Amino acid sequence: MGKKVGKQTFVIDTQPAIINTATVVGPFEGKGPLKEYFDHIYTDNLAGELSFEKAEKEMMLNACFTALTKAGKTPQEIDLFLAGDLLNQIITSGFSALELTIPFLGLYGACSTSAEGLAIASMIIESGCASNILVATSSHNSSAERQYRYPTEYGSHKKPFSQRTVTGAGAAIVSKEGNGPKITHVTIGKVEDLACKDPLNLGAAMAPAAASTLVQHFADTGRGPEYYDLIVSGDLGKFGHQLAIELAISQGGFDLSKNFKDCGLMLYDLEKQDVHAGASGCASSAVVTYGYLYKKLLDGTYKRLLLTATGALHSPISCQQGENIPSIAHSVSIEMI
Amino acid sequence: MGKKVGKQTFVIDTQPAIINTATVVGPFEGKGPLKEYFDHIYTDNLAGELSFEKAEKEMMLNACFTALTKAGKTPQEIDLFLAGDLLNQIITSGFSALELTIPFLGLYGACSTSAEGLAIASMIIESGCASNILVATSSHNSSAERQYRYPTEYGSHKKPFSQRTVTGAGAAIVSKEGNGPKITHVTIGKVEDLACKDPLNLGAAMAPAAASTLVQHFADTGRGPEYYDLIVSGDLGKFGHQLAIELAISQGGFDLSKNFKDCGLMLYDLEKQDVHAGASGCASSAVVTYGYLYKKLLDGTYKRLLLTATGALHSPISCQQGENIPSIAHSVSIEMI
16 A cells, blocks of 8 residues: 655555666667667658658557567556656657557656656656556657757757756656566656746756756655665756756755666766757656666666656647746656666 | 456456536636536636636646545645646646646547546556546637637637537546445447548547447347436537437437437537537547536436547548548446445
């Protein structure tokens, strides 16, 4: 039986396992330092499709079907499909669900979707209702840039603190039974707002949410940062990551400096690839966690991982109307037990 | 302990209660036949705000705080806030969550969001993780029309099968303990597509999903339509509702003609209010179910209600790219026990 501890953390007593994962990325991501950890690297951004939106759907479906194949499961053996993405009306997820023919629950948590999906999946498995849940998320550089900022064809210049939206998708199967890293705790974030208004500086907008959820996770569980071999944020980038470290000290007295990394700083080679402050997008945390970190949990490099994926909850319209960019972060404890 | 029965239905063993609800609507909805059942009727569409988007947020917050007040609960007593809406990046829900300061999980199920929220809330309560969950959804005629079709200021003409997006919001509190109608079963829908391409004819696009989920609910539970005093769809409208009745017969042999209504046909006076085929939008099922039907459950008019909210999962971009409009429906059994 699950239970709540403290204010925002839920103990997943049955400790469901992430029995398998799959990740696919675009050609640019396939040139980064983690390239050997992905299941498929596309040779072109359109993935053989006629639009970036269709390419993104192809990527999510490829990740989902690859995860199913690796786990030896058919769609009929999966009880629920939980997915979300960055596109308006999460069309990548909805259209993927149509082809997967698995009962579907659509999520929107922006770039926190990977953690939101794992959190809801583990609570639903804890309820006894479902035994196998497929979670997925995706982003595509060109579909996201067009929707949130400018079409990539314009070649607009970026500011130094801007981040590159990842082209790729990640899927994971969370199961009541089976081997793999276990989900033991989830901390659901509150929406935070430190008055950032710049949609080109999302690391700064999301850092307060990461710090808030991490500080609350430690307070709720009695665990300090040192309990984990690795704490990763999803896509804070160079400046947001540093800001989160400072906020965790000032707001909770927790020193993250020793074992806190950011998926957005791991995916690209920041020296050689021109990505400014790092990676962003739903796929940032998904491909790094389900690709690289999942394998590092399995090979024993890490035993206790705290994924803290952050999302900026703005829209182009809310920015045009002068609103701040609120953000959220959810934490999921993933442990080899 | 919850369990799965059949292919898509989950039994919520602990039967959480909907301990209270609140609904608010715009001025046009306040002229309809259900006006006496709403907690607040706004006298103008802007609800005192400077934009339709801000008005929609004001409405969702008003519904949420009213539900909390009626239930005698503070935000601090609520474990999770589950919400979604029609706007890009569900900004109504995200910005409401910021003010509510309750841990937030964002959902996107288009007009199926009311049922999606109740379904996930009841499974999370079943897990033991949470005791009190606030669910909410909203839509606003002017913010939705501008985003999906044309700004209302253009005065564009509508086709006879078009529906009017409801201005309003509904909130409900689902609790482990307490009095009120109980959630006993949820059936999570698959995405369906019968090749409708017209975003002005969403009733036709969504009818296959309603029929599919209802037929599966009956097959999974062994209950026939006659088990329920009332089965309601969310916003199929005049033509979609009729189509769903025909599909339920042809696909499952189930006769819905006796006790199947549509919230989209109950909210407005179709003779006197010029709304073509009826109401649509996330708020359609939410304000009718949480406003009118909730009170009819409490006063004994109905004992067994099956809410089946449908959502069209298109975006303007997917329509422009020539895609069909896929749709989904989720069913929630709400029973006085």
